[in-house]
Amino acid sequence: MPKQRILPHIILGVLAASEDRLSGKQITDYVYREIGEFWQVAHSQVYPELKRMVKEGLIEQYAVAGNDKEKHYAMTKAGQDKLEDWLTVPSEETPQQKDIFSLKMFFIRTMDDERIVDHLRGQIKLLEKHLQHLINRKESLFTPDYIANNYGHYLVLERAIARNTAQLDWLHTTLANHKD
Structure with a gap:
């Protein structure tokens, strides 16, 4: 089909x-x-x-x-x-994702590969910048009236903030564990 x-x-x-x-x-x-x-x-x-x-x-x-x-x-x-x-009709697909970071990490073979730390730090820097952008966007757009009339947009932005926050938590934990 x-x-x-x-x-x-x-x-x-x-x-x-x-x-x-x-x-x-x-x-x-x-x-x-x-x-x-x-x-x-x-x-x-x-x-x-x-x-x-x-x-x-x-x-x-x-x-x-x-x-x-x-x-x-x-x-x-x-x-x-x-x-x-x-x-x-509710969506029947998981979110599509093309993630270069994950693709590169997947192909690194050993735990002692020095590129792991570089990739983790690079991803942290990117996601921190993106998270700040999302937070700024939320603060500039979403007054109570705007939320009431654009609730789906608000939910999508909240989801993006939560997803970025969770990814950053994982990256920081992984980086700390990798250094140990």
Whole structure:
């Protein structure tokens, strides 16, 4: 069975979150800014997907007055239904992860390999910086009113903070044990 296309659901979700019609660039920027912490989409993927979605009747394309090249998009009723159906079904997949740190650690063969400490310290530095970014984002975005109207976004950010904190705990413990 072919894998389900996820990008249409992302685009539909972005359009649902907006009160205006959006251009492909605005959709891409929103994905990068708001969803990029846990899902990456290449700029080159968005425009072909928008064309497919117009053909499928999930979104409508509108010309921009005075600019023949720029197109804006809005969700149709069929698009709203598709998004709602997708949101209703719980995920049956574990989170996807491509983790270079884990891949490199996997291929280090012996306990006395000096690269282990370098990798652990490097990962600690990266995750501490990323954790601070997540905390700053939470503090700058999430007022009580914003949480009430964007609760899913809040939960995803809380999960990312908890995951980074747990990874840092493991890294610090592993580094301390490795030195002993």
